[in-house]
Amino acid sequence: MKYAVLGAGAMGLRYGILLQKLAGKTVDFVDTWEPGIEAVRRQGGVYVSRDHENRHLVPIEVYRPEEYTGNPDVWIIMLKQMQLEAVLKRCHDAGLFQDHQVVFSAMNGWGHFDHIRQYFSEDRIYGGTALVATVLNGPGDVDFIGKPGAGTMTLCSYTGDITEIERQMHDDLQQANFNPTITQDLKGTCMAKVVFNSVVNTLCTMYQIQMGQFISYPGARDVARQLIDEAYDALERDGVKLINTRDEELExxxxxxxxxxxxxxxxxxxxxxxxxxxEVDYINGYIAAVGRKHGYVCHTHEFLTHGVHLAELAHRLHETQA
Known part of the structure; x- marks a missing residue:
């Protein structure tokens, strides 16, 4: 199968490059971030490191939506939630989405599927999660964190049916070292990652620490358990059955x-x-909104949503004063 990655950021580059390099697939990249497009074209590709070492140039092709004439079998969408609506419309207006194509996205959150459903029928939508660490150092420069084969991901159809094209994607992603697992409950699958992010991403951001530094704090498991319990209480009220138990999520x-x-x-x-x-509004903020819908106040998630926004404000103020 031929792939096109929509969003040549950290995760989009990792998925596309490894599918190209390890699975031998044809992969195109479509993006709207001008500094990234210009850097890739100037360099003739993207610089790739692993754990800050062995930086080397990998040739790739990147296109603006209006320039792209390819016809992939699978679109892999890896954008930020706040970017997605405008980028999808731009691709649609350029005539890029065809009836035979399917789409896969492992973006953080859940709201992206509402936007994707405007352009793809539910039987052509696949989602999942990616516990894969990647850093975009700058335009055209990406760092894969962890040894080859580190990390895992899930893959699930929107309808819950296991299809032949899903099996093909699974095999390609396995060859690309993503260690995929097929599940059959998309919302329960994605919400497990939302809960994970609501703990680790949020707290590491507020306190500007690495994941290992967070978990080394003696009270880290207690804090994580509080957030997990609150999230599960809200999501269960919304009828969501998560694929992990609370104890499994903590582990x-x-x-x-x-x-x-x-x-x-x-x-x-x-x-x-x-x-x-x-994306805190799409993670802790989303959990808090689900709770409010059912008359359950997620006090900790509400607080952390504001906490991250205050951290953003503090960073901007420090940048201005520097």
Whole structure:
């Protein structure tokens, strides 16, 4: 199958480059971030490191939506929630989406599926999660965190049916070292990652620490448990059955932070320090909104949503004063 990655940021580059390099797939990149497009074209590709070492140039092709004439079988969408609506419309207006194509997205949150459904029927939508650490150092420069094969991901159809194209994607992603697992409950799958991010991404961003530093705090598991319980209480009221139990979710937070990616600064932190808006409203804010809908107040998630926005404000003020 041929792939096109929409969003040549940290995760989009990692997925596309490894599918190209390890699975031998044809991969195009479509993006709207001008500094990234210009850097890739000037360099003839993207510089790739692993754990800050062995920086080398990998040739890729990147296009603006209006320039792209390819016809992939699978679109992989890896954008920020706040960017998605405008970028999808731009691609649609350029005539890029065809009836035979399917789409896969492992973006953080859940709201992206509402936008994707405007352009793809539910039987052509696949989602999932990615516990894969990647850093965009700058335009055309990406760092894969962790040894080859580190990290895991899930893959699930919107309808819950396991299809032949899903099996093909699974096999390609396995060859690309993403360690995929097929699940059959998309919302329960994605919400497990939202809960994970609501703990690790948010706290590491507020306190500007690495994941390993967070979990080394003696009270880290207690804080994580409080956030997990509150999130599960809200989501269960909304009829969501998460794929992990509360205890399994806590152990995932512990393992990924302590063993999987202890030196990693999560993507929310990376956004904040580069003066980009964070996705906290789509993570802790989403959980809090679900709770409010059912008359259940997620006091901790409400507080942390404001806490991250205050951290963003403090960073902007420090940048202005510097």
């Amino acid at each position: 995932t937070v512990d393992y990924v932070s302590r063993t999987g990616n202890p030196l990693h600064y999560p993507s929310m932190y990376q956004d904040m320090i580069h003066s980009r808006p964070t």
